[in-house]
Amino acid sequence: MDLRLAGQGALVTGSSSGIGATIAGMLADEGCDVLVHGRSAGAAAAVAEQIAARGVRAEVVLGDLTEPGVAEQVALTARDFGARILVNNAGPFAEHDWESSRPADWRAAFEGNVLPTVRVSQTLLPSLRAHGWGRVITIGSRAVRTPLPNMVAYSAAKAAVVNMTTSLARHLAGTGVTANCVSPGVIVTPSMSRMFEERAAGGEGPGDGPDEAEIVAEYAPNPSGRLGRPEDIAAAVTYLASPLADYVNGIELRVDGGITGTP
Numbered sequence: 001m002d003l004r005l006a007g008q009g010a011l012v013t014g015s016s017s018g019i020g021a022t023i024a025g026m027l028a029d030e031g032c033d034v035l036v037h038g039r040s041a042g043a044a045a046a047v048a049e050q051i052a053a054r055g056v057r058a059e060v061v062l063g064d065l066t067e068p069g070v071a072e073q074v075a076l077t078a079r080d081f082g083a084r085i086l087v088n089n090a091g092p093f094a095e096h097d098w099e100s101s102r103p104a105d106w107r108a109a110f111e112g113n114v115l116p117t118v119r120v121s122q123t124l125l126p127s128l129r130a131h132g133w134g135r136v137i138t139i140g141s142r143a144v145r146t147p148l149p150n151m152v153a154y155s156a157a158k159a160a161v162v163n164m165t166t167s168l169a170r171h172l173a174g175t176g177v178t179a180n181c182v183s184p185g186v187i188v189t190p191s192m193s194r195m196f197e198e199r200a201a202g203g204e205g206p207g208d209g210p211d212e213a214e215i216v217a218e219y220a221p222n223p224s225g226r227l228g229r230p231e232d233i234a235a236a237v238t239y240l241a242s243p244l245a246d247y248v249n250g251i252e253l254r255v256d257g258g259i260t261g262t263p
Contacts, residue, residue, distance in 0.1 A: 003242035006031030009057075010241065011078035013065065013120060014090030016043040018189040019139070022230035023087055024051060026238045033057035035081045037074060037090070039064055065090055065116035075123035084131060085241045086124055088117040088138040088161075093154045095195075101153055109153035114160050121168065125177070133176040135241045138165055139233070140183035142256040158183075162252045169250030178249040182236045185256025186220040187228040188212075224257030 010027050014020040016038025024034045028051040036051065036058060038044035044060045051058035061077045063070040078086065091113040096105045121136055128134030143155035144162050161181060168179040186192065196215060212227055220227065236255045239245055254260055 009033045009082035010085035011035045011083040012087040013037045019230045020089040021047045023234040026234040028054045071116045071119035072123045075120045079127040085135045095150045106153045109157040113157040128177045129175045136179040138181045140181045142185045145260045180240045181252045183254045184233050185228045185259045222257035222259035
């Protein structure tokens with residue numbers, strides 16, 4: 001299927017690895033020029049090289065989005081790049097429960113997941129509105145609807161992201177710019193694998209490291225019977241980025257194997 005994305009420009013924050021890199025690659029496969037963002041010059045350059053090999057334009061912008069002024073500068077670079085698609089993917093997670101979490105942990109969760117999304121979006125929006133077409137797609141989490149007891153601050157921050165998406169879609173009514181959120185379930189990424197390996201090493205799981213069947217049964221039971229892959233999230237984002245999704249606006253699209261059930 002032709003998603004009619006050829007020639008469009010996209011910024012994917014946090015795209016030097018993991019889900020972000022896969023999103024960037026899938027957008028490139030559909031003909032998008034991609035601005036790769038990350039904090040590691042080497043990792044971002046490697047992803048950009050892979051994207052350029054697909055025959056599209058690829059550039060790199062670096063910076064920690066939690067640092068003052070960086071998010072705005074990244075967005076201005078995206079504007080000059082010609083980005084009409086913004087994927088707010090960057091966002092750290094950390095394990096804290098109600099007993100162990102401290103104000104600094106809550107602050108870090110919101111400063112890492114909420115404020116960069118606001119700053120990048122606010123800075124890029126005037127360009128999208130002037131063009132009369134654009135996409136703002138933010139990555140949420142299955143924790144939005146089923147808060148994780150071991151990630152209480154992260155869960156709350158991601159819930160704010162979904163609320164912001166609805167608000168932004170209404171704010172942009174009639175502009176040709178849509179705002180949507182994709183909420184992943186448990187996705188197999190290097191960082192997720194490391195988390196389960198650390199649990200296993202600490203006696204909280206199988207001694208030989210994480211086993212997908214056991215993780216699904218104990219941590220993420222879902223009707224699909226498996227963990228998610230970065231490609232699952234990238235496919236949803238790519239569809240929402242396309243003109244085929246013009247009538248999809250203000251939604252949270254849960255790509256979680258059914259783990260959260262129906263409303």
